[in-house]
Amino acid sequence: MxxxxxxxxxxxxxxxxxxxxxxxxxxxxxxxxxxxxxxxxxxxxxxxxxxxxxxxxxxxxxxxxxxxxxxxxxxxxxxxxxxxxxxxxxxxxxxxxxxxxxxxxxxxxxxxxxxxxxxxxxxxxxxxxxxxxxxxxxxxxxxxxxxxxxxxxxxxxxxxxxxxxxxxxxxxxxxxxxxxxxxxxxxxxxxxxxxxxxGIEPFGADAYTGSKTENAASSAQSGMRAADAFKTKEFVLIFVWALLINICMYAYMVIATCVGGMQIEGVADALTFAGLAVSVAMVGQTLGKVVFGIVGDKDPRICIVVGLAAGVVGLLCYQFVPASHASIFVASFLVGLFASVTNVVLPIMTRSVFGTLEYSPIYARISMAASLGGIVMALIWGTLHTMMGNWSAMYIGEAVILAACIAIGLAVMASESKMKQRWMSAEQIEHDDAS
Missing domain, CATH: 1.20.1250.20 (MFS general substrate transporter like domains)
Structure with missing residues (x-):
């Protein structure tokens, strides 16, 4: 070893x-x-x-x-x-x-x-x-x-x-x-x-030596108790943020349907072109997960702004830019980039604000927002599409929601230092009581 x-x-x-x-x-x-x-x-x-x-x-x-x-x-x-x-x-x-x-x-x-x-x-x-x-x-x-x-x-x-x-x-x-x-x-x-x-320390732990120790993981397991986290406004904000983000994931999931129904000059086979648009979006999502993972380790706020702004621009491109090969591929890539946020940036935000001590129950509760968003997104946007006969309400509505989510996400991260001080103080009290 x-x-x-x-x-x-x-x-x-x-x-x-x-x-x-x-x-x-x-x-x-x-x-x-x-x-x-x-x-x-x-x-x-x-x-x-x-x-x-x-x-x-x-x-x-x-x-x-x-x-x-x-x-x-x-x-x-x-x-x-x-x-x-x-x-x-x-x-x-x-x-x-x-x-x-x-x-x-x-x-x-x-x-x-x-x-x-x-x-x-x-x-x-x-x-x-x-x-x-x-x-x-x-x-x-x-x-x-x-x-x-x-x-x-x-x-x-x-x-x-x-x-x-x-x-x-x-x-x-x-x-x-x-x-x-x-x-x-x-x-x-x-x-x-x-x-x-x-019998080892977590990768990158300050006290890491590679030797066996009974308390090897202690340096990395630091954070807020789940029961305390659930009572904070930061938890409520992250939950709402995750819910809104996942409601907006519907645009990514119906790219093939949206693009397949567009009149695009020079496109003879709409279904094949729609499949290409989906592939471009998947490239954006895959690339976003890797890049946002790297950047998020340093500053999650950059990921929040760039990822959600990409979604806003992509959705507005679908709505307002005349449909062409270039505009559809750019819009699809940007929407795919946004779609990577929920899987990568959300766990990074959770760790940054609440730590790793009881990460699993905290993140599980926040992930309920993702499931709830999955339940209601088709009901909301599908119903609006049926009423209006087009996807304009979804494009504009999701763009507005994502713009609001930028502000919510930045508000959460603004509390990062305060939350760390709070849980470190609680850990010090527990340590003093134990000794």
Missing amino acids: EASQKSGFHYGYLIVLACVFICFGPCALVLSCAGIFFRPLSADLGIDPGMASYYLTALFAGSFISLPFSGKLFQTKDARVCISVSGALVAAVFFVQSFTMSLWFFIACGFVMGLAIPTLLYLAAPTLINRWFAKRAGFFIGIAMAFTGIGGVVFNPIGTYFITTVGWAFAYRVFAVIVLAMTLPFSLLVIRSYPADK
Whole structure:
């Protein structure tokens, strides 16, 4: 162990690798690949494809209910057990979905998937990386989260191939096997809850020496108690910020629909062009996760301003700039850049304001806002589209909301120093009482 530390290797790198596979596999399959099943499954069930999308609403509803419990378990139980059980449940739901015979059965599966996925989707990468890295945590969170989008790029065509050749039911069973293959080997053999479990300090900890110690992780586990954090105005502001950001994620999710309905000079195949626009947006999202992870380690405020301003400009481009190849690709890239904010900047903000002592239950409660946003976003913007017959209300409304979120995010970060002083004072009192 000591030799490996001197050579520059830290076990935390293996934790990042495990998180990469969790994001690349189960997280991408559940979230990034759900839509490829809606049309073929709807055709077999004899329902409108739009009704199958209620699956995602049910999934977010299940996540909203499950997150507080998942966060508490991840804080108090062995991460290997939490991740293994979550992965096994996700695989089981995929397998059961292959026997779907009715819309209500499919929606029920979505709800159960929502109960199962939060540990993998919301908690594993941000919590473990924050525990294992005292420095550069944002960068490694960004790297891991980027693979959720990369997984979508890889597995969407694979899933589509199986759907078109052997049917959607068999494709769901293939997804179940992939989830197990990309979760259990890492959860059982690689992941450890804390650096102390390997007898080392977190990467970048000031006291790090690479030697074994009973209290190796203490230098990085500093912060506010969850019960105290929930009572602060900063928690309320971050929750509202996360809710609004995720409501605005709808524009990213319907890029193909929006662009496919535009009249663009020189575009003969609107569907193919819409697919290219989605690919450009995914490039923006992937790049944003990495860049914002790097920059966020130094100053999260830059990420807040740049990421949300990119979303504002992209949305207004869709609305006001005459549609052309260049304008659509620029707008899609900027909206994709904004879409990276929720997965990377939100965990960085949470750590900056509340620390890592009870990060898991705090971040789980904040992540409930993401699920709530997923539940209501289609209702809000879809209803407005139905009423107006176009996406103008969404473009302008989301641009206004994101502009307001810049102010909210900066207000949260303005309290960073005050919050750190508050929890450090509380820790000193606890230390004095203990001694």
